[in-house]
Amino acid sequence: MSAGAAAPRGSQTLEQVKLEVASGGEPRADVVRDRILISWRRSRLWGVEPDALDPPYDQGVELDTMLGRAARPVLDRLAAALSGTAMSVLLTDRHGRVLERRVSDASLARHLDHIHLAPGFSYSEEHVGTNGIGSAIESREPFFVAGAEHFVHPLSGVSCAGAPIFHPVSGRLEGVIDLTCRAQDATPLMAILATEAAADIANEILDQVSSAERALLRAFLSANRRAGRAVVAVSKDLVMTNTAAAALLERADHVLLADRAAEIARQGRTHGDVLLSSGEQARLRLETVEGSPGLVLEVTLAKRARGETARAAAPPGRACPELAGSSGAWATTWATVEQCCRSGERLLVTGEAGTGKLALLVAAHRSWRQDRPLTVLDVAELGVDGALARLGRAPECCGTMLLRHLGATDPRSQVALLRAAWGLPRASVWVAATTAARSDGVSDLGPEVAGFFDQVVTVPPLRHRIEDLRELVPALLDRRVGQDRVRVEPAALNALLRHPWPGNVAELDRTLASALGRRPTGPIRLEDLPGSVHCTTARVLSGLEAVERDMIVRALVDCGGDKLLAASRLGISRATIYRKIRGYGILLEQEAHRAD
Numbered sequence: 001m002s003a004g005a006a007a008p009r010g011s012q013t014l015e016q017v018k019l020e021v022a023s024g025g026e027p028r029a030d031v032v033r034d035r036i037l038i039s040w041r042r043s044r045l046w047g048v049e050p051d052a053l054d055p056p057y058d059q060g061v062e063l064d065t066m067l068g069r070a071a072r073p074v075l076d077r078l079a080a081a082l083s084g085t086a087m088s089v090l091l092t093d094r095h096g097r098v099l100e101r102r103v104s105d106a107s108l109a110r111h112l113d114h115i116h117l118a119p120g121f122s123y124s125e126e127h128v129g130t131n132g133i134g135s136a137i138e139s140r141e142p143f144f145v146a147g148a149e150h151f152v153h154p155l156s157g158v159s160c161a162g163a164p165i166f167h168p169v170s171g172r173l174e175g176v177i178d179l180t181c182r183a184q185d186a187t188p189l190m191a192i193l194a195t196e197a198a199a200d201i202a203n204e205i206l207d208q209v210s211s212a213e214r215a216l217l218r219a220f221l222s223a224n225r226r227a228g229r230a231v232v233a234v235s236k237d238l239v240m241t242n243t244a245a246a247a248l249l250e251r252a253d254h255v256l257l258a259d260r261a262a263e264i265a266r267q268g269r270t271h272g273d274v275l276l277s278s279g280e281q282a283r284l285r286l287e288t289v290e291g292s293p294g295l296v297l298e299v300t301l302a303k304r305a306r307g308e309t310a311r312a313a314a315p316p317g318r319a320c321p322e323l324a325g326s327s328g329a330w331a332t333t334w335a336t337v338e339q340c341c342r343s344g345e346r347l348l349v350t351g352e353a354g355t356g357k358l359a360l361l362v363a364a365h366r367s368w369r370q371d372r373p374l375t376v377l378d379v380a381e382l383g384v385d386g387a388l389a390r391l392g393r394a395p396e397c398c399g400t401m402l403l404r405h406l407g408a409t410d411p412r413s414q415v416a417l418l419r420a421a422w423g424l425p426r427a428s429v430w431v432a433a434t435t436a437a438r439s440d441g442v443s444d445l446g447p448e449v450a451g452f453f454d455q456v457v458t459v460p461p462l463r464h465r466i467e468d469l470r471e472l473v474p475a476l477l478d479r480r481v482g483q484d485r486v487r488v489e490p491a492a493l494n495a496l497l498r499h500p501w502p503g504n505v506a507e508l509d510r511t512l513a514s515a516l517g518r519r520p521t522g523p524i525r526l527e528d529l530p531g532s533v534h535c536t537t538a539r540v541l542s543g544l545e546a547v548e549r550d551m552i553v554r555a556l557v558d559c560g561g562d563k564l565l566a567a568s569r570l571g572i573s574r575a576t577i578y579r580k581i582r583g584y585g586i587l588l589e590q591e592a593h594r595a596d
């Protein structure tokens, strides 16, 4: 039986139209189905060649995964039902890599081997062009491709129908279930079967979802029914939002809320405030969920005076005049530091490395105690004995005493240092300390330390106030090369704005220094930025991997984003460069633009 969709329409054959698309032409839309035409255009952009079939192979297929376990009974049922027919069933991961194949017809099995439609091979659109698996992934919908509708000629002998499998709770794409047969045996029922099988697998996943996640889901649904306002559920791996929360929150807020909620919960509180990335101040109500480490949050915007704008409402004070940044989160932090400096309250400043903890304290000193001496004791550099000795001589200092990197020593020594500092006359010496907190908010301080301080403030990581980057970049460049001498081109700025900055402002400063090394007089372009900025992977790379990543980024940039050319320059295969691009999460120029 023929599915009919592959029949040529109009005077041109599908092959002629395809060749026209492959060479950059724009054929009449009525000659080929719209979805197929769009997919052909994507295939051309991926650099897929119509005559070649060269899917990359990765032998590390793992089936003892949530998807593999959920799919097994469905594959068994489907394979039993199709036994004796010339129809195959395949399961792939979310990147189109075949995980499992069931086929009872020996001749079809040989043909599938011939076209590499077998476990380990990737059938993503990026690698083999239009096909039921890769095109279902790209379109996020069931996708049927009949014979000659495949972009590459070697696949025109088969027809396939793929259906995406979505996680029933998080909505994330998990994989694809696909039915493939010889082109002449295709039937429209294939798409229906694949769609039903995908739904069955999603149900199996739901059954597998741990009881903790189910408890979280139940609590989320009940809060959603009850609250009538924005509700968010957060756990280590997932964030669920109701419609009101989805309208209120940006993607960056998800991390922000998860971090802030964990912080509030650690302090044993059920309410807290958070500054959203829009600049709106929001109030959080936390609900712990029995049987789950996840939390359900109700988010309410703080009330504003009529006519007041969000940005004006958020920062309780002005931004620090000496430092770059005017986001609400930064202004709030500065307001606390400034107020403590003014009143002499003893302050502990925590935050991830390089966020600007010391910079804030020094700026506060310059604003309010400029005429008095400033002493910075770096515990990491001086050691406990060195720092204690300097504190012993400190009574002459009637200004500001900053203990930097307090967590660099053990808890007993921390207390010894604080006792010594607390011996300084409070009326004349302002004492503050900084300590690093990891990205999960945990700091290296002993349990007694917080009790020494009047106030504790956490400097938000740069990724939580990423809008400040637009001010930080010119400020940091000015400091290195002088007023307005170098600017950053928009594509490069976009790449900087997309980077998560685990090393915060200090990492941004190093990145700009490295770019200036390449182009001292600017303007700084995308290709001047180090490899780390072009990548989205959160994995910590080994030294060798970092070198390899940088080489690939540089080759891609030199070749104007042409992956094939870059692969031949580097002497690696097309499949390898695609695998590396995906593995390192390398962001190409056109993708950086697309994010605008």
Ligand SMILES: Nc1ncnc2c1ncn2[C@@H]1O[C@H](COP(=O)(O)OP(=O)(O)OP(=O)(O)O)[C@@H](O)[C@H]1O
Binding pocket: 322, 323, 324, 325, 351, 352, 353, 354, 355, 356, 357, 358, 359, 360, 405, 434, 436, 472, 475, 476, 505, 506, 509
């Ligand atoms: N808002 C800002 N404007 C301009 N420069 C900044 C700003 N914040 C930080 N910097 C610069 O970034 C670098 C790192 O800042 P700083 O040393 O204060 O961070 P830190 O959080 O104290 O670091 P660590 O965790 O290593 O102790 C410094 O060069 C600092 O001058």
